[in-house]
Amino acid sequence: MRIHALVALVLLAIPALARAQDAPSDPSTSLFDRGVERLREGDHEAAAAAFRESYRLAPRVTTMCNLALTYDRWGPEHRAQAARAYRTCARDDDTGRFRAFAEQRVAEIERELVLSEGDAPQPEPAPEPEAPEPEPEITPPPSDPPPVAPPPAAEPDHTLLWIGVGAAGLAAGATIAGVVLALDAQSTVDDLRDQPVIVRGSPEHDRLEQARTEATVATALYVTAGVLAAGAATLVIIDLTSSSSSETHVAIRPNGIAIEGRF
Missing domain, CATH: 1.25.40 (Serine Threonine Protein Phosphatase 5, Tetratricopeptide repeat)
Structure with missing residues (x-):
């Protein structure tokens, strides 16, 4: 049973x-x-x-x-x-x-x-205790009822932690892409450094403009990576702090369940 x-x-x-x-x-x-x-x-x-x-x-x-x-x-x-x-x-x-x-x-x-109806008949049940009504209404008890065990605590929500990890991954990807573009732009500039004159519209000029664009994009990627990394660190810190700093317990009171502790 x-x-x-x-x-x-x-x-x-x-x-x-x-x-x-x-x-x-x-x-x-x-x-x-x-x-x-x-x-x-x-x-x-x-x-x-x-x-x-x-x-x-x-x-x-x-x-x-x-x-x-x-x-x-x-x-x-x-x-x-x-x-x-x-x-x-x-x-x-x-x-x-x-x-x-x-x-x-x-x-x-x-x-x-x-x-069990086909088995031996069951003995007559003992009479129920006398009460004001067959099924009396529940009235507030004069004192606190006995506490009962609280339900199992819910698992902590680590949504912010996982968002922070994802942001950190994006920051790492942006950093790597910026480094690749910066190295490629620097390589192009080094190749063109020996050119005495670069004429506008020439292939060398087009390569130089492309290198400048890559350098600009690399700088933007560095800035984006920094913002993402800062946001990721903030989210991780908030999640870990909120999940470890609360000290709560559940108590039963006459008017329901009370959650007590430090948050």
Whole structure:
């Protein structure tokens, strides 16, 4: 049974609940903590009872999702209860942290129930805990809910780095082309240096004009290469600085996810 996603979201960050001890005593929070401890110990019956009572006192989506996980891990005889609890979890999860996994488990459990209809009849599920409504509305919890593990950090975007590398390549190409033109122009001038007189319109004059044009183009290429090299260096520095200087972390707050750190 695939439980890994919700286990990672709900249980891996449970040690952070120790910070809530400084807050005023809250029966629903104490029951939630007891349910987590019993679930981790494998005492599913006690864990379900604690989560049901905690949800009755303070209907939080994290409590319902943990109750669904408890039924899911309890055994096949509790699959129907797990499906109902997962459905409520997915419906009330406004943040979307648990919705995808809960909906997936509802679909999988319903398929398992259909396939098992030909087998021995399933025992009657235990009655759901009394609540103000069959599916009570989620109200803001009196204290911070237990943090959940943040999603994997996105890979840094190195678009500026690659643009800088491309600009550096263009700068190198412009430099090489400028050097070739400058050397060719200098070679032409050296060949014509021994000519006593160069008459306008003569082949020698045409070669000299071509050499001057090549020298002018070579100078323009040098300037272009310098601009490209400076821009490339700037883009690379900006990319490396922005990807290495931020120190961030994600924290869960009652009103959503908060990103904290230095940028």
